[in-house]
Amino acid sequence: DAGVIQSPRHEVTEMGQEVTLRCKPISGHNSLFWYRQTMMRGLELLIYFNNNVPIDDSGMPEDRFSAKMPNASFSTLKIQPSEPRDSAVYFCASNQEGGVSSPLHFGNGTRLTVT
Amino acid sequence: GENVEQHPSTLSVQEGDSAVIKCTYSDSASNYFPWYKQELGKRPQLIIDIRSNVGEKKDQRIAVTLNKTAKHFSLHITETQPEDSAVYFCAARGGADGLTFGKGTHLIIQP
Numbered sequence: 542d543a544g545v546i547q548s549p550r551h552e553v554t555e556m557g558q559e560v561t562l563r564c565k566p567i568s569g570h571n572s573l574f575w576y577r578q579t580m581m582r583g584l585e586l587l588i589y590f591n592n593n594v595p596i597d598d599s600g601m602p603e604d605r606f607s608a609k610m611p612n613a614s615f616s617t618l619k620i621q622p623s624e625p626r627d628s629a630v631y632f633c634a635s636n637q638e639g640g641v642s643s644p645l646h647f648g649n650g651t652r653l654t655v656t
Numbered sequence: 657g658e659n660v661e662q663h664p665s666t667l668s669v670q671e672g673d674s675a676v677i678k679c680t681y682s683d684s685a686s687n688y689f690p691w692y693k694q695e696l697g698k699r700p701q702l703i704i705d706i707r708s709n710v711g712e713k714k715d716q717r718i719a720v721t722l723n724k725t726a727k728h729f730s731l732h733i734t735e736t737q738p739e740d741s742a743v744y745f746c747a748a749r750g751g752a753d754g755l756t757f758g759k760g761t762h763l764i765i766q767p
Contacts, residue, residue: 574754584757597754645755647699
């Protein structure tokens, strides 16, 4: 398996622009997580899906952030409009949930820079 | 929600010595405690995990201990090597929540 695949690896954009990050989870995994990593705040859970349904989006910082999972093999995280403070590494992760927690597998991340 | 505290933030040890990283959690319902290693510019990768029905788990030079009563768990690395240098994260999960991570420990192995 290729693992969790994220695109793009790097994104540089200007303040006010829309940014879309993409994620393909590991085939067969039924849960998908979006995390944001910064030096100041560490790894923060933004939102997670189980069987394509958003379960907890309490970590989404504000209405400028939205996430979708239209099917089991694809998810997007959108920021509109983007701001410099959104600059961070965004990780997608997936696992198979079935009553007992299984390990999270992370993608390589998207490094977002908003100028 | 869950809150995970991790200490120390930076740990420097001599090559060959042992390293210990400690974490506490707040939610007594948490039952899964993984540890991740992240090298510079790379993704976090699982190195060991423990579930609440056991108190200790070992994998070669790495071991994790869990004290449910005190709500703390620790990572132990013995005979440290240069390739152990990285940032280590502890995490906790209970019920239907996502993993909550500690702030990380930057482990430096001095030659």
